[in-house]
Amino acid sequence: MKVEVRSEGFDPLAEVAHYQASMATPPSACGASALFIGTMRDFNEGNSVQAMTLEHYPGMTEQHLHAISEEAARRWDIEDTLIIHRVGRLRPADPIVVVAVWAAHRAAAFDACRYLIEELKARAPFWKKEQLASGARWVEKNTAS
Numbered sequence: 001m002k003v004e005v006r007s008e009g010f011d012p013l014a015e016v017a018h019y020q021a022s023m024a025t026p027p028s029a030c031g032a033s034a035l036f037i038g039t040m041r042d043f044n045e046g047n048s049v050q051a052m053t054l055e056h057y058p059g060m061t062e063q064h065l066h067a068i069s070e071e072a073a074r075r076w077d078i079e080d081t082l083i084i085h086r087v088g089r090l091r092p093a094d095p096i097v098v099v100a101v102w103a104a105h106r107a108a109a110f111d112a113c114r115y116l117i118e119e120l121k122a123r124a125p126f127w128k129k130e131q132l133a134s135g136a137r138w139v140e141k142n143t144a145s
Helices: 012-022 060-075 106-123
Strands: 002-006 032-039 047-056 078-086 088-090 095-103 126-132 135-138
Touching: 002 060, 012 032, 012 078, 012 095, 032 106, 060 078, 060 106, 078 106, 095 106
Parallel strands: 002 078
Antiparallel strands: 032 095, 047 088, 047 126, 078 095, 126 135
């Protein structure tokens, strides 16, 4: 399992391929890979969003992400997980998060991947400040899944 929070941009598919090449379990032992890639939208709550600053609580954020990865491994028969999350200043279409799960079967991979992104959104200490044409605002709640 790998968890990383970073301030620089990344290519989600390249990160998944790079991690998969270094996994302890060979890809041939995994019949399924499930991915979720989240990107910044240019709208929220009926407003156009020009940019966003994503803040986090260093150390605690990674701890939360490791905890949900371990929970997923206990709940489903999965081989490995990857979570990379971006912080700092973002623009529309920038990748924010990639979640990947490898398993022998698709049901476990899909279920664990959905669990990881939903728990990340609900529990990890991230805060979003959106830049609108009219000024900045803090995002008070996550959008529905």
